Amino acid sequence: SIGDSIHDHDSDKFSDTEDDQMVDGINLDEIKEFAKAFKLRRLSLGLTQTQVGQALSITEGPAYSQSAICSALANWQLAQSQSYPPSIHQQSMFEKLDITPKSAQKIKPVLERWMKEAEERYKNGHQNLNEFVGMEPSKKRKRRTSFTPQALEILNNHFERNTHPSGAEITTLAHQLGYEREVIRIWFCNKRQALKNTVRMMSKSSSPM
Amino acid sequence: SIGDSIHDHDSDKFSDTEDDQMVDGINLDEIKEFAKAFKLRRLSLGLTQTQVGQALSITEGPAYSQSAICSALANWQLAQSQSYPPSIHQQSMFEKLDITPKSAQKIKPVLERWMKEAEERYKNGHQNLNEFVGMEPSKKRKRRTSFTPQALEILNNHFERNTHPSGAEITTLAHQLGYEREVIRIWFCNKRQALKNTVRMMSKSSSPM
């Protein structure tokens, strides 16, 4: 039975056994192997985990932000270099460290793809790689501002009179309403877009059946 | 009254007989009425605005993007509540800016025609309607998850520190707590909403008469 199978002695299940460790139908050993190789490739490009994480959060979206990637990588590396007490279920190794085998499986192809491109660029010169990696980590999207009804009324009034306010007008409005200039500018962009959409839609409807 | 003053119109191609709001010879009230009725009919068929938009973009062409339809309909619906006292703030947000009466007049028959056919098919059975609308009928709502007190405590602690966790933070939390990432994300959305509601309530109740 399962209870009986828990042994006291140290078993090196995670390093050198022939039997693959399967969790949720995912081959842990395969992932560990990948992590090891990934680290090697990363180091040969002279990149830190942080750099990889930042670059990925840009190319792949915020879900692959630095900390997530880093912890994933660290975990894999940990996993492949440590043996765990047998009393701990295989899966808990990942759970404890905030990454499930499933997540690992999911992230693997993304890393693979990214690394491939990085290496490609590395071949074409360091500058190329730096460009690829060294993008600003400031991918953060600005918090959506919500306008007060009063502000919206004023904005709408202006828009009604003039859909393309001058730079000076925008500045004035921004100051008057207490919003950033850029926010006001974007508001007009979006408003014009909305108008255009409805107009296009409407004119289309005029075509006969 | 208005009716009297326009009694002897000349150049305009329209005549205003009643005290309805007339713009460019188009009866706004009529359109508003139509919008209201349209929404009702849509709901009684169990269709969302999104579905209508998608279906229309197929039968009438790509100009009928979902958001365009949505905003047009929303505007009409809000337009019909313009007689609210100024103290109610919803009003100013929309006015009639996104949609010209002329355009509205144009699209009306298209929507009318489409809705008529949809209702016809509905009578002949759901399958028929689904075919027409082009959607899958059996999209079940996700089961409401109930969080454990422990999970809630951790979530609340995080929320206290940061109401807008990054994607990575959400992922980490999800792993840590053993819930789907999306569930955690939504939790924060709802929590922010709740906070905002409370704040609004408080400030309203605390404001002097």
Next chain:
DNA sequence: AGCATAAATAATAA
């Protein structure tokens, strides 16, 4: 039955 709130949808800022 009614409430609290998770999920879904709509609106719209970035």
Next chain:
DNA sequence: TTATTATTTATGCT
């Protein structure tokens, strides 16, 4: 186009 906020719906619980 994407992602966040705002609103609505509906479910699990008491």
